[in-house]
């Protein structure tokens with residue numbers, strides 16, 4: 001089975017002044033090429049740490065991260081990242097912010113071609129006409145759109161999203177979910193999305209991974225069958241409600257607020273999906 | 280009814296303020312307003328002296344200044360230039376050294392912890408006490424001594440601002456570039472440096488004034504016949520009070536010129552950090 005992202009038995013601890021702080025413990029996640037995996041889990045359980053390991057910004061103490069079967073030992077230009085904080089550079093226009101990665105990664109593109117690529121992405125996320133604006137002239141949602149364009153401009157194989165919509169209001173967030181689907185239709189990438197929003201996870205991902213409390217391991221994996229074009233209405237079906245219930249329950253277990261053996265309150269897996277508990 | 284302009288728009292129309300005119304108004308405001316303020320200041324000063332009947336050895340009045348400038352004009356040009364270049368050189372050294380120290384402290388926590396107390400202590404020492412030490416240390420090297428004091432007094436805010444600017448860089452900024460395999464140098468040029476520029480220029484504005492104080496301190500406390508400070512000192516020994524005041528005004532003028540040069544540089548290199556006028 002070939003997976004584009006293959007995280008195998010990753011264990012990691014931060015060295016702090018009060019001794020080592022174990023954050024990840026034998027975590028394994030695999031994402032097929034073109035796949036979209038959402039990772040949810042209790043606050044502070046190590047989700048951002050996971051993204052830094054995938055990006056090669058850190059090397060795990062034990063286990064390994066493989067991209068295309070190749071072991072990740074340092075950052076690589078085939079990765080794109082977007083965070084909750086859009087971190088746009090105020091001294092650059094939106095267009096130049098999006099072009100930034102193309103100034104770093106090796107590329108044969110000429111300046112004009114770089115601009116064309118950036119403009120195409122900006123128009124894809126609905127930011128035509130804002131190319132020459134400064135980041136501070138845009139709303140929070142628009143900045144996050146620009147940040148997504150920057151993460152994708154160099155055609156990365158892997159897109160890492162660390163709660164990119166976490167700071168947005170509910171309506172803007174739902175708009176951006178739709179934008180995410182459009183981007184997925186137009187561009188090819190394999191994605192890992194960290195989120196706190198369970199509805200977001202089942203709306204965007206093919207698979208939702210629930211992490212346990214710190215030190216985190218993959219506690220539960222919920223496949224979300226691809227239904228083709230997803231609309232917001234699908235979030236209000238009985239099937240969606242069941243999935244959300246399963247995830248909610250798993251989060252409660254991860255937080256230690258519910259017993260894993262407490263099968264009575266655990267809802268049955270939704271019809272048509274092969275939910276499997278790993279613990 | 281319809282052709283009566285609303286009270287809000289009427290004055291605008293009466294003044295004929297189009298979009299282009301607004302810009303002219305802003306310009307004339309930024310030029311005329313400060314000049315008017317200076318004139319008002321001079322008038323109040325003159326009135327104050329006149330009302331109290333102070334002789335010029337208590338307090339010179341603005342009307343005493345033109346004769347003072349007229350009789351010493353050549354000296355003012357020569358000494359003003361000496362003060363100016365030594366200040367600028369001291370400031371330039373402070374920028375190079377301050378940025379270097381700021382970078383070291385900004386990038387390394389250990390160095391920050393190690394150097395900070397040293398720097399603060401160094402800055403806390405009154406420079407007036409350092410002047411005689413320096414003058415004895417490098418006897419006769421007047422230009423060097425003066426530049427040294429100007430540098431010593433002005434590098435602190437630059438070092439601190441650069442180190443704070445660099446150390447408060449959000450990790451995400453670094454990660455965005457680092458995850459693409461960018462080198463530390465690239466991260467510095469593309470992100471850390473530009474992001475620190477507003478803080479740097481804020482500190483430079485303070486440093487400019489401080490460097491002036493440093494130069495004059497050396498010129499006055501350890502007189503060696505150079506710079507506006509020396510001219511001030513000769514005014515003192517000759518009881519030429521209008522000359523002393525004329526020197527003060529000349530110093531203020533040079534300070535203002537340097538300050539606005541820094542402001543112009545800031546507009547050019549860090550103009551993006553300015554809030555657009557509302």
Ligand SMILES: Nc1ncnc2c1ncn2[C@@H]1O[C@H](COP(=O)(O)OP(=O)(O)OP(=O)(O)O)[C@@H](O)[C@H]1O
Pocket residue numbers: 014015016021023042043044045046047048049050
């Ligand atoms: N550089 C670091 N040094 C030491 N400890 C760290 C470091 N970064 C994170 N931690 C700790 O490791 C744990 C996991 O951090 P991480 O940011 O990965 O969690 P998270 O799941 O992303 O949290 P959140 O849901 O709040 O975003 C936290 O307890 C955090 O305090």
Ligand SMILES: [Mg+2]
Pocket residue numbers: 047048049162
């Ligand atoms: Mg996080």
